[in-house]
Amino acid sequence: MQPRSHPSHGRRRLTRPASLALAMLLAAVPLRANAADNTAVGDIAGIDADLGDSNTFTLNAMTLALVKTAFRGGTELTSGATLPRGTLVQFMVYIDNPTGVSVTDVNVSDVLDPGFSYQVSSIKVDNTAATGSTPADIYLAVSAAATVTDANDGDVAGISGTTITAGSTGGNGQLDIAANAVWAILFDVTVQ
Numbered sequence: 001m002q003p004r005s006h007p008s009h010g011r012r013r014l015t016r017p018a019s020l021a022l023a024m025l026l027a028a029v030p031l032r033a034n035a036a037d038n039t040a041v042g043d044i045a046g047i048d049a050d051l052g053d054s055n056t057f058t059l060n061a062m063t064l065a066l067v068k069t070a071f072r073g074g075t076e077l078t079s080g081a082t083l084p085r086g087t088l089v090q091f092m093v094y095i096d097n098p099t100g101v102s103v104t105d106v107n108v109s110d111v112l113d114p115g116f117s118y119q120v121s122s123i124k125v126d127n128t129a130a131t132g133s134t135p136a137d138i139y140l141a142v143s144a145a146a147t148v149t150d151a152n153d154g155d156v157a158g159i160s161g162t163t164i165t166a167g168s169t170g171g172n173g174q175l176d177i178a179a180n181a182v183w184a185i186l187f188d189v190t191v192q
């Protein structure tokens with residue numbers, strides 16, 4: 001599908017398909033965590049209260065959620081923003097791990113809409129922001145990180161065609177997310 005444009009005034013309304021990507025930006029899905037306590041108790045027939053409770057284990061099962069945001073000049077964009085062609089936009093995708101255990105072998109992918117052109121060697125990743133950090137603080141942390149290579153190789157992220165991936169499934173190194181921390185990936189695109 002060809003994106004509609006408004007050449008008469010030199011600005012491009014982000015309609016389909018570009019708007020689809022932007023529309024997802026603020027679809028922040030809350031993290032969900034489920035905890036279940038499991039306690040073993042015992043008794044011997046005929047003898048009351050002979051056995052105390054065993055250790056109690058709290059098992060945390062969680063669903064990590066992705067949040068995708070966009071920044072322009074360091075400021076977070078709102079969904080449906082109208083941007084001039086050629087505008088440099090930074091997409092940030094992050095996962096908040098609010099638990100006390102690390103999450104191993106995570107895989108993330110993001111297919112760039114044709115309305116955006118990836119800027120080479122712009123992928124940065126970070127896992128230092130504390131859980132619950134605001135998008136602005138996560139952005140500050142990841143934007144200060146070193147870039148990883150564009151290739152799907154030994155570091156944790158890369159791009160192939162128009163698909164940004166992180167994690168081993170995409171041919172990158174394994175992605176682990178530290179306990180009580182946010183993992184984020186940031187990369188630059190321009191509006192076509």
Ligand SMILES: [Ca+2]
Binds near residue numbers: 151152156157
């Ligand atoms: Ca890489």
